[in-house]
Amino acid sequence: MAKVQGAVIINEERCKGCDLCVVACPTGVLALQPKEVNDRGYHFAYTDKPEACIGCASCAVVCPDACIEVYRVVEK
Ligand code: SF4
Numbered sequence: 862m863a864k865v866q867g868a869v870i871i872n873e874e875r876c877k878g879c880d881l882c883v884v885a886c887p888t889g890v891l892a893l894q895p896k897e898v899n900d901r902g903y904h905f906a907y908t909d910k911p912e913a914c915i916g917c918a919s920c921a922v923v924c925p926d927a928c929i930e931v932y933r934v935v936e937k
């Protein structure tokens with residue numbers, strides 16, 4: 862059966878570190894950078910476990926600043 866794998870691209874400079882996407886992700890893909898900050902001084906979101914992404918787009922839906930793009934790849 863075809864397996865759907867997702868991939869997300871996060872605009873790190875636009876991210877304000879609000880954590881909503883981290884909480885919304887059902888598979889624990891996302892996390893906030895514990896130490897690094899972006900140019901605006903926020904701990905931005907990054908893909909901690911990219912292989913777990915199922916492409917559900919919950920993260921992109923909840924992000925108030927539209928920082929996340931989701932792609933879906935069907936592996937045959
Ligand atoms: S698309 Fe879904 S599984 Fe992938 S990072 Fe976003 S919320 Fe998590």
Ligand code: SF4
Pocket residue numbers: 871875876877878879880881882883905906923924925926927928929
């Ligand atoms: S929801 Fe958007 S602004 Fe908030 S931490 Fe995630 S990517 Fe950053």
